[in-house]
Structure formats: C-alpha cells, structure tokens
Amino acid sequence: MTKATQDVAPTTGAAPADGHDAGQTGLVTPVMRALKLLRYIADGGSTANVSDVGRRIGVNRVTVMRLIETLQFEGVLEPLPQGGHRLGLNFLTLAATALAGEDHLATARRVLTRVTTETGLSSYLTVLDGAQVRYLLCETPALPLVSNIRAGSRVTAHLTAPGRSLLAHLSTERRRALLGPEPLAAATAQSARTYASLDAQLTRDRETGCAWSQDGFEAGIDACAAAVLDAHGRPLAALSVAGPRSLVGTDTLTRERTARAVKSGAADLAILLADAPAFLAAAERG
Incomplete structure (x- = not known):
C-alpha cells in the first residue's frame, strides 16, 4: 500500500x-x-x-x-x-x-454572486445613509428583471428588508432621530406607519437574525435581509435577496434555506468588510 x-x-x-x-x-x-x-x-x-x-x-x-x-x-x-x-x-x-490586493466592493460582490447562485434570487449590498438605505451592489440571476431597485438606488430605510435589518441594530432614540415624526412614510399596505408597529417588526427581525418582507416595498416582491455587523455590533451594511414570490417560495423549508444563505453571506461580509473605511464611515453617518 x-x-x-x-x-x-x-x-x-x-x-x-x-x-x-x-x-x-x-x-x-x-x-x-x-x-x-x-x-x-x-x-x-x-x-x-x-x-x-x-x-x-x-x-x-x-x-x-x-x-x-x-x-x-x-x-x-x-x-x-x-x-x-x-x-x-x-x-x-x-x-x-490577498485582501489588500482587492477592492472591498469587488470582494463583497463575490459573496453576492455566491448567494445569488445558492438562492436563484437577486442579491443586494446596502448601507444606511441617513434615513435611507443606499444600494451599493446588485447581483441578478439570468432571469427577466423583476425589481426597480438598482445599484445607486436610495429608499427610505424602514420600507425595505435591508433597511429594517440595519435599523434593528440602532437604539430607539437613534431610529426616531433618523426617521422623524409619525406618521411614518408608507410604500404599500404592509408599511409600518407608527413607531409601535415598526418597533415590533424590528424586535422580530433582531430576534430571528433576518428581516422578511412580503410586498413591503414593491407589490409581488418578497425579500430577506441580514445585517453585516462589526465587532462592536454596529451595522456596517446589509445583505439581502429579493424576487417574485413564485421564486422566493412560501413553504417553510425554502424560506429557511434562503435565510441561512443570507445569514451566512452576511457573516462572511462581516469579516471581509471589517476594516473597510467606506463602510465604517457609512455606519457613522447612520
């Protein structure tokens, strides 16, 4: 032998x-x-x-x-x-x-590509920018475009799954300072209009480790997002996936599989982006 x-x-x-x-x-x-x-x-x-x-x-x-x-x-x-x-x-x-030789966004895109391959859904990287989330990256599968969200889009934070995942890790006082007085802006019938409703959503998001949205910003589009946290628990960015409900699925197993892929991607990004000045600066602005 x-x-x-x-x-x-x-x-x-x-x-x-x-x-x-x-x-x-x-x-x-x-x-x-x-x-x-x-x-x-x-x-x-x-x-x-x-x-x-x-x-x-x-x-x-x-x-x-x-x-x-x-x-x-x-x-x-x-x-x-x-x-x-x-x-x-x-x-x-x-x-x-190896990391020093790569642009942080190029490194992050590799994670998005993996998540899109695993889920078959569009994946996004966002940061909190004042009361809005700013979409930095978008990776889409080989399917007809189903969302109006593009890289560079800005949306009021609490109206989206990635925005909620970021807001869930801010203090109550910080959230109110960012979003302003009630009633809160709404995009669909699912949008929280009061802080009591929003805080209840964010508590669930924080406890489960990801935020789910059904028709939350665009009709017929479901999304799942997880925050990318630094070593101190501050939100640096959010990783999310989105797609029509027919692709996202409604059964528990499919959604759990999607949530695992998103959480795993967010955990990898937390390591890869830990020293990225642009993300730290965005977190400070948030």
Whole structure:
C-alpha cells in the first residue's frame, strides 16, 4: 500500500469519512481535510486533544497529527504555550495580502454572486445613509428583471428588508432621530406607519437574525435581509435577496434555506468588510 493510499484510508476506530469527500471525484482529499482543520481552529477549536479534533471534523487521529505537523512546518499553524495551536503568521499574512490586493466592493460582490447562485434570487449590498438605505451592489440571476431597485438606488430605510435589518441594530432614540415624526412614510399596505408597529417588526427581525418582507416595498416582491455587523455590533451594511414570490417560495423549508444563505453571506461580509473605511464611515453617518 502506498503512502498516499494510507493517508486516505481510515484506520480502525477512525471517524467515518466525510460524505462530501466520498461523493466527489477529482478532489484532493488531504487538502479538503486540511481546510476542515483550519476552519475548526479559526472558529476557536482546540487541538490539544487530537482524538477529539478527529471526531469533530470527521478525520482519523493519525491524519490529524500529520496535518498539524505539516501545517506547523509551513507556518500555517503555530503552537500555543498552554497546548494546542492557532493560525500562524504565514497564513495570516497570506490572507491579509490577498485582501489588500482587492477592492472591498469587488470582494463583497463575490459573496453576492455566491448567494445569488445558492438562492436563484437577486442579491443586494446596502448601507444606511441617513434615513435611507443606499444600494451599493446588485447581483441578478439570468432571469427577466423583476425589481426597480438598482445599484445607486436610495429608499427610505424602514420600507425595505435591508433597511429594517440595519435599523434593528440602532437604539430607539437613534431610529426616531433618523426617521422623524409619525406618521411614518408608507410604500404599500404592509408599511409600518407608527413607531409601535415598526418597533415590533424590528424586535422580530433582531430576534430571528433576518428581516422578511412580503410586498413591503414593491407589490409581488418578497425579500430577506441580514445585517453585516462589526465587532462592536454596529451595522456596517446589509445583505439581502429579493424576487417574485413564485421564486422566493412560501413553504417553510425554502424560506429557511434562503435565510441561512443570507445569514451566512452576511457573516462572511462581516469579516471581509471589517476594516473597510467606506463602510465604517457609512455606519457613522447612520
């Protein structure tokens, strides 16, 4: 048996092979396992007990030890004095160099493209600009245009799902200062006209982690949005998807799948845009 075969084949008592590993062809399994380990460590997982690591990421103990040794040799991991490992400087500088070479909006568009591919819906990146949301990016699927919203559009914040997701993370006083006196502006019959109604909506949005809109701004168009938060919980931007109800769907499973894609995209953007001056400035204006 060759060394490569030994690395792929599980040993006695090993964790079961990952279904994704087994179900795909042409993929380099050791690389996929290394990435699983790196994600585990990046999420705060400890490598002090390699058997526990193996169970958590679905890789046998011996392979975990080999991965750690190899990644440490390459400077991708470095040992901690108290045991375990953290991401090494070689890995961090590689990531920093890659991000520094990209425009923040170009990086953000890659997330929007992924979300659109996953959901089949148009995706948008917005920031709070005074009492309005400003649409910075729009990624659309290969379908007839169904919305009047474009990159550059500005809409009163509380009338849209992304606007609500941003307002939900501001204080009550800040929201009232931005939106002004009652009655609040309305776009459709679903629009909140009072602060009591809006505050109830925003509480639900904050508790669920995303804001849903049905005919909230454009008739026949449903939307889902999640805030992109900085390390202090301030809203930097919002990621949203929108489309006709026939595509968005009305069943619980479809909507949960859409919400997961939006929340995952927002979490990725929170990391990618954390040091983007334009977004920090927009958050301050909000």
